[in-house]
Amino acid sequence: MNFSHSAKTQGLMKQVRDFLENEILPAEPAWLEEVGNDDPNWQEWKAPATMEALKAKARSAGLWNLFLPESDFGAGLSNVEYAPLAEIMGTTLIASEVFNCSAPDTGNMEVLVKYGNQAQQDRWLMPLLDGRTRSVFFMTEPGVASSDATNMEATATLKGDEIILNGRKWWSTGVGHPNCEFGIFMGVTDPNAPRHAQHSMVIVPMNTPGVTIKRMLPVFNLYDKPSGHGEVWFENVVLPRENIIAGPGRGFEIAQGRLGPGRIHHCMRCIGAAELALRLMCERSTQRVAFGKPLALLGGNGDIIANARINIDMARLLTMKAAYLMDTVGVKGAMSEISQIKVVAPQLSLDIIDQAIQMHGGAGVSNDFPLASMYAQQRTLRLADGPDEVHRRQIAKIELKKYLKK
């Protein structure tokens, strides 16, 4: 297994790191200022000019769409090559958006690159690749346990040349962004088809009659402006049949392809966040003194720091293994590893952020350090993209297959 950094990756890592230090970190306070205080009135949310300016700079520096392995559309990097860049991006809250590498747009772009037809790519993919628009992914539903995606009740019904959407979705991340122009909706088209061939994915422009954003859901009491997480109702939303991606009944097949690379991105960003938390913990605990010693030398703090280093390095190696397998044998051959990292990385970053908060004392939960908002963000990753238990179930299934009789 070889996942050492190529010369190309090393060059990009330096460029991304330099851009982060010279452009993004100095602009972050202005971005925070512009986003402003928490506010559920999403109709009034604005796209921060600081972000748009940073995006323009990143694009002209060639640091754009780095996540896309298809060189016709993006940087043409493999998962192994992109993973360390995602880790660097994970050390700030806004970097992945600056480089046009943020969810859910990344997953939606991947879907449109792989499964979209020419007209869908021209109309919906190109503006996303340009960073002019944002998008949303409508899968989770308030009425059913969505950990099991086959529970989905929303419908995408074919009628002549049209497809009609009905149902309620929630946790629709990005739907509050003023530049969010469309979503990819998943719903049941043929309830009599085999379990994984019932659903379709459909492109739904946000201004279609019958699409209503009912509310934004707060996460730990914050609305994640300006993207937000919405509850959205679909009531007899009529769209041309051409809006179906790849064809009726192919929703699960597309979802499978969509989730693999996204999990590498998420997990490497978690590792970046864990690295930042460890750095902050070391800086604080070596500078502050109690009972006559630096905090780092009190009680079990040295062990906490050592364990953080061990766990970060283990999680990174596991994630790189998953990336390597995806590059060499594909998503199907990397199923167990993809689930393993999705359990390990968010839990690891959460633990280290929690320990860093503790070592900062009261300052750790204030806004003087990014730890509190990092904690809230990382906590959601143990649910988003499937809760830990569902991934463990998948790992166990693959493991037990070797032993259980059919």
Ligand SMILES: Cc1cc2nc3c(=O)[nH]c(=O)nc-3n(C[C@H](O)[C@H](O)[C@H](O)COP(=O)(O)OP(=O)(O)OC[C@H]3O[C@@H](n4cnc5c(N)ncnc54)[C@H](O)[C@@H]3O)c2cc1C
């Ligand atoms: C911040 C955030 C952003 C999100 N963004 C999006 C988005 O953009 N688009 C989208 O479609 N969805 C999104 N989601 C939704 C997310 O994917 C779902 O919340 C997740 O899949 C779980 O579904 P559920 O909430 O219905 O939980 P449920 O299915 O009700 O599960 C609840 C709990 O049951 C337990 N459980 C479930 N299955 C098992 C099992 N097999 N074994 C043991 N215990 C089990 C787990 O503890 C689980 O957390 C987002 C969620 C959050 C929090």
